Amino acid sequence: MxxxxxxxxxxxxxxxxxxxxxxxxxxxxxxxxxxxxxxxxxxxxxxxxxxxxxxxxxxxxxxxxxxxxxTESVSSTMSILTYHVLSNPHILRKLRKELETVFPDPAVLPSCAELETLPYLTGVVQEGLRLSYGAGHRLQRIAPNDVLQYKGWAIPPGTSTGMTNFHVHNNPEIFPDPKTFNPERWIENPRLDKYLLSFSKGTRNCVGLNLAYEEFYMSTAGIFRRLAMELFETDDSDVEYQYDNYTPKARLDSKGVRVFVK
Ligand code: HEM
Structure with missing residues (x-):
């Protein structure tokens, strides 16, 4: 075996x-x-x-x-989010400034409901999800009995269909300059969530997505408000998608995203 x-x-x-x-x-x-x-x-x-x-x-x-x-799904998104925030000092500054408005005392973490009202934090979380992709490959769906009508196409019953999140999340017509971690794009257009496929869509989408969002809001706020960190021997090649292990993975010899807590 x-x-x-x-x-x-x-x-x-x-x-x-x-x-x-x-x-x-x-x-x-x-x-x-x-x-x-x-x-x-x-x-x-x-x-x-x-x-x-x-x-x-x-x-x-x-x-x-x-x-x-x-577990791995959430930790992978948090690693990628952390990498991009720490490698962009202007994003880190802006995030901390916004966090201080509802989180003045680092010992007292606000409720998730309060954190969810923060537009920049929301943009950071959404960008983390966008660039970690959720699943690396297509998640097939089959309509056993119905003909699916998609634009001019009639898809016969029993046909396997699916989309690849990587291509949607990197489509410059939807997400201009897609390789750039840009929280502002979500402030300008919150309805971009229509194109965020990390949790899949429809009746079999992720049942844990509300729990996952709560983890992202609480952890991102807690980590960046409380800790001073810097990246350690980590670069783009430690986060760029190279291998499909269901959860997308970077190069095989990567040691992952590593930081010093100062
Ligand atoms: C970044 C975080 C997460 C991502 C990107 C994610 C992604 C996904 C995706 C894409 C699916 C659909 C799979 C398919 O179509 O075959 C799914 C399903 C599922 N997820 Fe998540 N997930 C995350 C976090 C969580 C958490 C925190 C939990 C629970 C603790 C969870 C539990 C589940 C379960 C039980 C299903 C199966 C649902 C069903 O088949 O009806 N997920 N997830």
Whole structure:
């Protein structure tokens, strides 16, 4: 078996083990020490869901989905966003200035709702998503029974269709000067989100996208307001898309985006 698959199975076993522990504690009436130690699984077990949806098999699979779909995707976007902010001092200055308006005391992080009102921060988050692409390849969709009408084209039932985010996100007619990380383009035209495909679109788009946005707003604000950082031995080749590992990846020998926290 491919050694990578074994690692994946080990991860799955570890997650099932952790979920089993939560179920066991829940059955024995042991509560987490305080609310901050409660997990999504504590809430599911306390809920009115039918028993089969609280079983280890189901919750373990949920845990696996959360970790697989919700960690690398977010960290990859945050790395790319961090790289572009740190390599453009004027963007960093502007972002910090805006953050200080709602975040005067670095010890007190504002709510996500407050952060979402900030236009420049929003532009930074959207540019991070645009240049990290979401999925590297087309996510195919097939209409099994219907003829899809697209402009002058009639696409027969059963045909696989898809778009490549990279080409849309780098289309200069939609995003002029597309290689440039430019938060202002989102202030000038917030409806560009129509063309932001990182989370896909439609009924099977990312179910975690609101959680992901919350993570981006809170982390971007927290990191850039609280820390002074500079890039360490990192350049464009550490963020430019070269390989499709589902999540787009830079050159294979890249050590990733590295920073000094000053
Ligand atoms: C930058 C962050 C993220 C990106 C770019 C992203 C992207 C995507 C995309 C493109 C899909 C559709 C996949 C397909 O068509 O086959 C998807 C689905 C999904 N995502 Fe995300 N995602 C992100 C964060 C998250 C988070 C934080 C979670 C949960 C913790 C999550 C959970 C899921 C799940 C469960 C699905 C499957 C939904 C379904 O099939 O109905 N994602 N995501």
């Amino acid at each position: 491919n050694p990578g698959v074994v690692k994946l199975q080990d991860l799955q076993k570890e997650i099932y083990g952790q979920v089993a522990e939560v179920i066991d504690q829940h059955e024995r009436g042991i509560k987490p020490e305080d609310d901050s130690h409660a997990t999504i699984f504590h809430s599911l077990l306390d809920s009115g869901l039918p028993d089969e949806e609280k079983a280890l098999k189901r919750l373990g699979m949920d845990g696996f989905s959360l970790i697989r779909a919700g």
